Amino acid sequence: MQDWKRQKAAFASIAVSPVAWLIAFFVLPLAIVWLYSFGRNVGLTEIDISGTFSNYGRALEPLYLEIFGKSVAVAALTTLICLIVGFPIALAITFAQPKWRPWMLLAIMLPFWTNLLIRTYALITVLRTEGYVNKSLGWLWESASGLKVMVGMAPLSTWEPLPLLYNNFAVILGLVYVHLPFMVLPLYAALDRLDRSLIEASLDLGAGHFRTLTQIVAPLAAPGIISGVIITFVPALGAYLTPDLMGGPDSQMIANVIERQFKRANDWPFGAALSFLLMYATFILIALQALRNRKAEARS
């Protein structure tokens, strides 16, 4: 590592453009939003930055607190389901034959490379009333009904398609669909580093697979589990597209409220305050994770 003072010309020619870009097109836009969050609307497009906290006060109204709480709950549930589904997958990849491992990882990653919007649309096409899920369930229902008639019982009532779209269920399913790879990769990275002899020892000493999993594997893989949880939770909390396309009127998440302030309600100061609240929540989570990592490094 060189000190910048010893090579000022080289340092300047390397550093100026990325730092200037970051300040002009990232820090500055965020700073403007931050200032707006302390302002109020005067006129149609004018915003007077008066240093008021009323926008943040409004964000604490029950209506918005409820949406915040709901977003956290939806993101948490999504993360939990991803963990439950993803953990066995990560375990299976870890203990698969080496030649299979890259292919299994690729199979999990490939949908992740596909456009988010298209994955959401694909899910909508199968979940809608005329979609395949409902059609298959309907067919099963009819068959069961036919079977009952055959053995001389009364037929089942007619099949009503399940409302699989435009509700909270759809939002969580969509978020799990989109975020699963986020969970599997850090889990796999943690499990792969695990000392297998510890697992073998636990099994040899008479613990069952489940007990080994909860008392040996899970504690040892805890750092990976936590980073998987944070990596999944953070984007799920700020999700916009999934609740927008798959949610109903009561499944708005925080990002949808922010969007509305900017695109329809035209209340930029309030939207700015909400957007910074979401950002603070994100930063706190990431800072906690970084702190934990540093502590773990210091210990080892």
Next chain:
Amino acid sequence: MNLFKRPAIAPLEYTRRLWMRAWIAATLFFLYAPLLVLVAFSFNDSKRNIVWRGFTFKYYGKVIENDGLMAALGNSLTIAALATVISIVLGTLAAVMLWRFRFPFKAAVEGTMALPIVVPEICMGVAMLVFFAKLDWPTDLPWPLNLSAITIAHITFCFPFVAMVVRARLAGFNKEQEEAAKDLGATEWQAFRDVLLPHMKPGIIAGALLAFTLSLDDFVITFFTSGPNTITFPVKVYSMVRFSVTPEVNAASAILIFLTILLTTVALKLQDFTKATA
């Protein structure tokens, strides 16, 4: 019977257990079935999109004839190409800067550089909307200048990814090589061009593909920076999806899926190639 002659499953061979295989199969079905249905039905000769009525390319034809959609695809590819080129330059410079120099406020610069990766997309989109509105960024410029706002926004969230990838690659660089070049009379620039740059190349290529895919795929941030004349492919597909589920949307989506698979395959092939030559 042969079936029963398989060697017994060792305790740690979780992958060979039946319930584990069933779990994997179910998850992969969950991940892939909707996408496969989507692609399959882009070839279906029926407007209703649910019963198979025979194979057709009709809807791909419709997509190609759809001027709005094709213009949006052109915009998307132009933006992705521009954003990739500039992101490579900025990202590589940033990586070299952080790798090579000690300077005041380094931790702050490093932290800020990582922010575009973690900030919720909606917050970044909003910031871009506000920023360009505040600047009164002209929106009626001739093509491709009218794409400048979107391109700038894309570069801002792409180049930190390039920096991250290239920096990871630099970690494995032996500094003595560069010193040797300088001892043998190479100037600062020659050492950079002939020694450091070739070493970074695989990282730069990986970063470029990442940047291109990220830019091509982005919806939320673009949604906030695009105007009526600067629609990108995802934004156009979004407006079509909102409207209805039609085979035409399926065909448009399938095109983007094919494009992504192609890019990913190229990326993986290139990685193998660079690994083999390194």
